[in-house]
Amino acid sequence: MLETSVRMRRLMTLRRVQRVIDQNFYNGPQYKVETFGSTRNGLSSSESDLDIIVLDPERPNGFPDDENKKLPGIYNARRLGSLFHRAGFTEVETIPWAATPIVKFKDPVTSLHCDLNINERLGAINSDLISTYCDILPPLRPMLRSIKSWAKSRSLNNPSPQGNHPRSFSSYSLVIMTLGFLQIRGYLPNLQAGLPDKEDHRLQFWIRRPQPLLCDYRFFTQPPPGWKLPDILPQEDILRDWFRFWGDEFDSNGQMLSISQGGILERGKQSSANAPLCVIDPFIPTKVRPPPLPSPLSPLLIDTPHRRT
Known part of the structure; x- marks a missing residue:
């Protein structure tokens, strides 16, 4: 607070x-x-x-x-x-x-x-989607703060650097990576799954660039019926698992992440082929947020107190 x-x-x-x-x-x-x-x-x-x-x-x-x-x-x-x-x-x-x-x-x-x-407006709507996930899973906010703090301490949180400094993660990409990881592990539902057919055009938004594109920004504000809050691991353990997942398990050459589709997808030819990590925007399916980081990602994640075997 x-x-x-x-x-x-x-x-x-x-x-x-x-x-x-x-x-x-x-x-x-x-x-x-x-x-x-x-x-x-x-x-x-x-x-x-x-x-x-x-x-x-x-x-x-x-x-x-x-x-x-x-x-x-x-x-x-x-x-x-x-x-x-x-x-x-x-x-x-x-x-x-x-x-x-x-x-x-x-x-x-x-x-x-x-x-x-x-x-x-999609920035504000994205913020509301993230807030809803945090409300569903109370340990999520402190977990995200820890991950953002880790990235900042290692200069891995600068998507728009000055001069010759390398680009790295945005805070938003780290948040989406964490939501996707928690969906894969069964700790979060997919709030964009099972939406009815689009009938109300008031719930869509045209973005401007590079070409006008209509985006469906609907999401559920409650978990699906029957979904129960799982027993969550202690924060240190779940953080260790986060680093293990992104450092060792995730196949950045053959996979990409989409929280609107519940986690991992096969990496298609259209998905920024030269980017070592593809994270799909939840409302703009054609937008990939790929920080140009070394591939595989393990060297970036190995020097951390949370990543131990």
């Missing part, structure tokens, strides 16, 4: 960001700011950045091709960066060419670093 002071600082920054949006985009729709990522799913630490999404009420289902060509001014990352700079935020950086355009800045009042995007 985060300290009250940390939660209050995040709430203060969120309100300050909302004020900038309200003061500059008051003639159009009522845009609303929300958090996503670790703050939203309860996996953040006191040092975590604040991930923010600005919700566009006129585009709750995203960006079909005909909508993508006439987006309003709030979608201009460079303009947003200038507005936050004028409002007194510091270290402002815009990344308009990214698959998800973002604005990065620091709130000088709370010293929080923030990443902001406009209406890319």
Whole structure:
């Protein structure tokens, strides 16, 4: 549980960001700011950045091709960066060419670093899916914090490095790898299995890049009927098993991971053939999150107190 002071600082920054949006985009729709990522799913630490999404009420289902060509001014990352700079935020950086355009800045009042995007709602929905799995299996949050801490201590948590430093895992990839591992071991159900046929288009979202793609973001918020919470191993044992699985058992040449399909799939030709590890996004089946790490993965995992035979 985060300290009250940390939660209050995040709430203060969120309100300050909302004020900038309200003061500059008051003639159009009522845009609303929300958090996503670790703050939203309860996996953040006191040092975590604040991930923010600005919700566009006129585009709750995203960006079909005909909508993508006439987006309003709030979608201009460079303009947003200038507005936050004028409002007194510091270290402002815009990344308009990214698959998800973002604005990065620091709130000088709370010293929080923030990443902001406009209406890319799958990030928030992903956070809610992760939070639901954590609520089903209470030991999951501390386990994920331990894995993220391990990755940080070994500089294995930088998917967008500067200079010649190698890319490695994102926190999100580590979370998905852990959910898939727990599904395979029988500790978690698949909350995306057995969904009825898609009839309600309000439960789908068009992503923008590289081409508009319709994504089904539905998932169950409760385990399937008859599923019972299993007896869980002590955290040290389950962590040791996690390292053993990814270091020794998982065949990264012939397998890939998909939590929307319950765990391991055969690795197809379309699945980033040159990537040593394929982790499929739960809502974007064409998106693979492959950190370019050495294959096999065992050398990365061998120097850890949890991986002992």
